[in-house]
Amino acid sequence: MSELNLEALAARLKKFADARDWEKFHTPKNLAMALSVEVSELAEIFQWMTAEESSTVMTDEKLADAVRDELADITLYLVRLSAILKVDLLAEASAKIDRNEKRFPPIG
Amino acid sequence: MSELNLEALAARLKKFADARDWEKFHTPKNLAMALSVEVSELAEIFQWMTAEESSTVMTDEKLADAVRDELADITLYLVRLSAILKVDLLAEASAKIDRNEKRFPPIG
Amino acid sequence: MSELNLEALAARLKKFADARDWEKFHTPKNLAMALSVEVSELAEIFQWMTAEESSTVMTDEKLADAVRDELADITLYLVRLSAILKVDLLAEASAKIDRNEKRFPPIG
């Protein structure tokens, strides 16, 4: 059974691109653009909803499927882009929370 | 030593938002918008570069720092949004590669 | 024959929204999101193209139609949003070029 983590995903995505000769398309510039397009497809689901409607989006089975599909696409492009840039997403994200904790002190 | 994974990040982000009374801002609609804004800040780094220049972006220390910072922000919003929507990013991304492997047969 | 200008477009769009009871959806926040989504649909056309391929996009009739359609949607949301915010796009754009001319002196 394969473990499920970001490194394993990155390895599968590299193999997937290699097998289709798509490496040449996967420049950081193109992947950043593609990531932006996928995030907009997610935003499109929410664009005419009220805040409240967006909070219950997962109770609608069809919308929930669309949300999961777009989140999957976003994750794939983000993982692929970070692999090509040799950036460790978890380490960078963790370090960023550390910085944010100093930058925005908790209230009360 | 703290383990570094998406669940641990999500837990820290929840605690971070709670401590600042920011939960009310974190609707799926707002988080999708914020995610889109962060991805555009990454795209901005590449917008006037040639494909080749984008491929060597990490050799410039200042640009590399900017790229890492934007990738961190994107990861944080993506993890926060998926936690609120109760979506398992790794499972969804993995299932999507499975579907893509059928949809786009390898060449040769 | 009706003259074609931004004010006439804005008036038609207001009438269009009124007749469908869509005014309630047309908050600045929602329209900014919708504008972002439309721009991404345009960007999607170019995302895997080289710079050179993007420069000849209008020689492909099907792609040219898609480009024109997305540019139309972008214009409609931009005009609608600026009407609701009571912003004069031409005056603001012109003033911005004035500022840019000072900010970025010509070379040579």
Add this chain to the structure above:
Amino acid sequence: MSELNLEALAARLKKFADARDWEKFHTPKNLAMALSVEVSELAEIFQWMTAEESSTVMTDEKLADAVRDELADITLYLVRLSAILKVDLLAEASAKIDRNEKRFPPIG
């Protein structure tokens, strides 16, 4: 008195780019990316606002200035991109409303 219209803007933008040797950066791909980035800067203003707060954004002088500045940038990139693609924005937008009027019949 200078007339203010989209053609005049496009002519000024061409002269502006020529004088700075920026024509080489202004491929449709790059301009679509830059347009997307500018729209996100506008969206950023609204991202944590409620619908109601976004509707009164222009009553806050500082926010109103920021909104006008971003709308100006969006207009400039949209006009520049359409000039390079030889697309008549007003004609395309008008034709699109015609199509939308058939596609979405008014209620009542």
